[in-house]
Amino acid sequence: MPNSYKLLNGRAIAAQIRKDVASEVETLKTEGWPVKLVSISMGDVEASALYVRNQQKAAEKTGIAFEARHYPAEIGRDELLGIIQGLNTDPRVTGIIIQRPTPKHLTERRLQRTVHPLKDVEGMHPSNIGDIVYNDLKMGPCTAVAAVELLKSTGVNLEGLEVTVIGHSAIVGKPIAFLLMAQGATVTVCHHETRNIAMHSRSADAVFVAVGKPGLVTGAMLKPGAVLIDIGINQIDTADGPKVVGDADFESCADVAGWITPVPGGVGPVTVATLLKNSVTAARLQRDHYASEFATRTSA
Amino acid sequence: MPNSYKLLNGRAIAAQIRKDVASEVETLKTEGWPVKLVSISMGDVEASALYVRNQQKAAEKTGIAFEARHYPAEIGRDELLGIIQGLNTDPRVTGIIIQRPTPKHLTERRLQRTVHPLKDVEGMHPSNIGDIVYNDLKMGPCTAVAAVELLKSTGVNLEGLEVTVIGHSAIVGKPIAFLLMAQGATVTVCHHETRNIAMHSRSADAVFVAVGKPGLVTGAMLKPGAVLIDIGINQIDTADGPKVVGDADFESCADVAGWITPVPGGVGPVTVATLLKNSVTAARLQRDHYASEFATRTSA
Known part of the structure; x- marks a missing residue:
């Protein structure tokens, strides 16, 4: 009979993370960096539809805009990579989510590494994984x-x-x-x-x-x-x-x-909350990158 | 008294790797991809001079060109990053080595991640490290x-x-x-x-x-x-x-x-041989990347 164990309440931890996220989203907005995610699903949506709806609900509750896109399974590889590249260069989009499963001819990894590392809110780009190895956790x-x-x-x-x-x-x-x-x-x-x-x-x-x-x-x-x-x-x-x-x-x-x-x-609940936290981190990193690129250079 | 142990002979293993490298360097050359490394040392060279000379000797023995550059410790950050970016875009350079130690104001990691991943023969760019995590060893x-x-x-x-x-x-x-x-x-x-x-x-x-x-x-x-x-x-x-x-x-x-x-x-000897092996891999990856970029696209 269980007696002394303590239950780790993921829902309570997630609620706290979401609260922090909501306040950071608000700050970023006032600085000109509204947080917006674009989710890309391909082919049969049945498997991921509920999951995407949950992400959308959680995002919108914290003030993060969420656009769920869906493409047919037959979409061409180059066309889809072009769409992702378009989102990379769109300043209104601060995060991109590639929903699983992906159609066979579009490998998950190829899509994932096309997402710009600073918009990789799922933290799956090889360079973001590599940064963790260097003890430098971004997303x-x-x-x-x-x-x-x-x-x-x-x-x-x-x-x-x-x-x-x-x-x-x-x-x-x-x-x-x-x-x-x-x-x-x-x-x-x-x-x-x-x-x-x-x-x-x-x-x-x-x-x-x-x-x-x-x-x-x-x-x-x-x-x-x-x-x-x-x-x-x-x-x-x-x-x-x-x-x-x-x-x-x-x-x-x-x-x-x-x-x-x-x-x-x-x-589970903490995973969804972490996606939102990563979304804030992504927007913040894009803001900092923008600022450093447009600041006047003082060194030679 | 040691009796049954067997010694792992690094020099013999390195010799075999160098032999394979030499033959691949020759092949790449006939395909229009001569392998060339540029080594960048900064500041006090005493610490790394012998090490660089050893790399140079080993590289040249296998037919790999090796250019040892040295910059003063006082070099500006932007200037050095610009030099690395110049090497990234120079088709005659297939690999870049950042020698340690680096001066304090130029962190090793910042320099390392400026090297293009396909020219990162030391295998230290976060995206190359991340690829290993994905069981996809390039360099x-x-x-x-x-x-x-x-x-x-x-x-x-x-x-x-x-x-x-x-x-x-x-x-x-x-x-x-x-x-x-x-x-x-x-x-x-x-x-x-x-x-x-x-x-x-x-x-x-x-x-x-x-x-x-x-x-x-x-x-x-x-x-x-x-x-x-x-x-x-x-x-x-x-x-x-x-x-x-x-x-x-x-x-x-x-x-x-x-x-x-x-x-x-x-x-030790196998490490130097691995640098040469990575140099061949880098040149091969650049060749493949070039080919795929310039091939006529057949899909939409």
């Missing part, structure tokens, strides 16, 4: 930043913290690893080829899991009192109908963990 | 790539290999970690804030150390038969005069390790 991948934010909200000291990250994707597992290294944590990254994940997770003060497999992490794999950040979002069928669960077996983990994220209501 | 940081090359030369299977990396710099420790993750290894990155490095290194099949502290790794910290890749280069005083050593205590480590790199003669 990080939203899910990774959100997961680290949840760990920080526990108040635990990251210096010297032993952390195991399960999952090594380029936009979740790996960025979590170097965001944490930048704060002094000792990080081990496990994945499907790891011989014995439990060996690593059992000695960790904090465990992150982002794999997409319900029940992958059980209480027996945790050190008593550890923080468990569950990034998985899986839909499963139960006797009571479909249900959304994470990658952890919540019951057994809650018995052992000191802190645990619920799914839903954990990393 | 990686030379020392990190060299260290991984030495591990591979043992023939050990990287899938599921347990690796401990000691040192988490942006251009050595961290890139080693994701180069290895891309190959299926389980990687733990330790550093000065790690509580107990030995706990991690003792369970590792391979240990990389890049910290700059002689004697940091001892035999007692290794699992019998492990591969030890020593990236440190430290000058120490001994009764017989100054001596160059790595970060490992060679005697005690050689007793326990299965494979070990000597210092000097291990990672």
